[in-house]
Amino acid sequence: MTDMPSVSVVMPIYNAEPFLKQALDSVLGQTLDSIEVICVNDGSKDHSLDIMKEYASNDSRIKIIDKPNAGYGQTMNVGISASAGEYIGILEPDDYLKPTMYETLYKSAKEHDLDFVRSDYFRLTTDKDGIDHLKREPICFKSEYYDTVLNPQENLDLFNIRMENWTGIFKRSWIEGHDIRFNESPGAGFQDNGFWFQSYCWAKKIMVVNEGFYCYRVDNAASSINQTDKVFVMLDEYKWIENWLRSKPELYSKFIGVFHYKKTHNCEFALSRLAPEFKLPFLQRYAEEYKAAYATNEIDENLFHEEELERLRALLVSPEHYLEICKRQLNRNQRLNDARSGGKFSLFCAYAHEDGFVSALKRTLASVGK
Template identity: 40%
Template sequence: MPKVSVIMPVYNMERYLTECMESVLNQTFRDIEVICVDDGSTDRSPSMLDQYASADSRVKVIHKANSGYGHSMNVGMDACNGEYIGIVEPDDYIKANMIEALYRSAVNYNLDMVSSNYIRFYGDSENRIFQSCTVTDQLSLYNVVINPYDKRDIFCGNFINPAGLFKRSFLKQYDIRHNETPGASYQDIGFCFQTLAFSRRMMLVDGAFYCYRQDNPNSSILSKGKMHCVIEEYAYIYRRMREHNAELGSFQPQFVSEKTGSYIYTLQRLAPEFRKEFLCLIGNELVEFRDRGELDVSVLSDDRKKILYQIMENPQKFYDMFMSFRQEIHEKLAQYENAVIYGAGLIGKRIYDEMAEEDRNKVKGFAVTVLAGNVENYHGIVVREIDDYMEERESIAVIVGVAKRSRNAVTGMLSEKEFRNVIVLESLGVNI
């Protein structure tokens, strides 16, 4: 029997499959099996997987009709024989020592699960941009055995399931599965919450091994159907908490915190025409939770509590505030012919996405302090260092697109560089 089983759920991934499979099969740790679950692919993925299975006995391929990510993952888990289970998405790849590093820690400390930092990347192999991502900034949480029941701030970590390994007997003991909703959106949330909440021995390894693609055009986008997916995923977690109240009941504050964060994130990314309906849906749901005495907000920040209460009290009013963001951008840009957005991360991109077409046409680019580690363009809009715009500092508008905690530092830096037209969006706090 293999020491580690790697599940790879595949749907139409011929473009990326070779790099992914080669990274798994060329691990320094050889005692693995690779369970590839073909979810009814219509491209060359099935034949490519079969070729790998013919060439390497460690590869097993399961072909099935298309049924979604959650079902594919559960089919893969049922086929596993390894002591530990890992997950690799077919558009990503892993460093050669990933499984060895994680498995050694898992065995040495008898862990239910082990996780690690990871690397986001953009672009093809010749022009790739990498960004290191940490699960947590608390260095004391790395390389030590953690009991999430006692150390609950671990739930604030930026986990991704593929950056870890999970003991198969642990998953079976608590029947930890993926929610089998259609498509490939949000089913990883329930699995992540369950593994953390049920685990009593876990570890964060201080290393980054998993390379997580950010520019796959086939990745999920947040259309109307996605808003129902996120609601259903948290309904699934809630049902699991009720079924296992003894083990999970006390994690209600963490559940409310994660759900609130996911709902806000989904709202930010939904197409504008679906936002009002989504706010009404989650507003009614949150009121029901409150009326049952289950809306424990004890670990929410004051800002998150404020947003939560506003949505519950008056979804329409919150929608109007939320949508005022676009109007504020338009009004503040009216007197300028050209603009640049400082910040090429989630917030800067969010500002660009919210702009009306006539305002987008004014944006010459995104600006960052140092280009290294940042994407080179977004929707064809170039990312440059802020100093590249110095000659235009008298006339160009600079929209500050960074997190609230960084805004004072950024506006101070822009002032020192004598940029005259700095725009800070007042409604950004509602939206980010």
């Protein structure tokens, strides 16, 4: 390929044999023909490399980089450095793409000269008969944020757009100009957070297209998101982001508040994924870090909803008590979910046990009407 590709698609690949062919078929079948596919093999021990070579022998747009295992972040950085495209996209090897994804995103990116453009995605599950099921997931919580040029420098609320980096494409010259990279921590553990935060701190022109293209597999037991023993990886990732932010005085004063705000969201997510025996050590370190942030006046409480502030304050008072509250909430949610599956009367009884007859009747009717 002599001309610059419109989009370089980086695929970080480690032991992806079960789904890799589906992923490669989807990216090579894009309606945007001007692409290159950077397959970075991170020391796979299965037949992933053989599959890459098979596909590369039939399509010159595939470039294979074979290297020892070094983790997701380092693998992504190798792929970014090897990319020659005008824009860079990401495809995880257990996911796949709708055919028009990169054509649609590239058209918007070029039309508006965007730093990056993103889109909604689909949650992908496969049933016992091998049939895929897709459920569209919006990444914007406000409809007015779709299909218009946005500037994170002027609106910190844009940091609340969901962070899934693989839903979009990023201008390569802009990535290189700001040296936006992934944290090269071991394994695969939330390194997407750092790339996401850097991209929003530097971006001035972004867009979210009101369509879904990326099909994200949620039922792969080997996925890093389904591993419950990575105790401090989220906190470590945010320490890496914090150190990066402190090294950029021109960004620190503007974004330290939203950094701490978004850190709470993602730490709560990480907590929900941990096995029970790891939750308290996580919360104890989490609390100490926020005590330090309050001591240096880095918390912008104006960014928080009142309920979020109450949770944070409860954590700072006692991580142990906070964990008990979380357990009760989890048990309550499980009871309500079980009641919903049992029908209207079961749901009514569950609400009545908590709130009394009148409130239960109102809540049941409201739930049924949703």
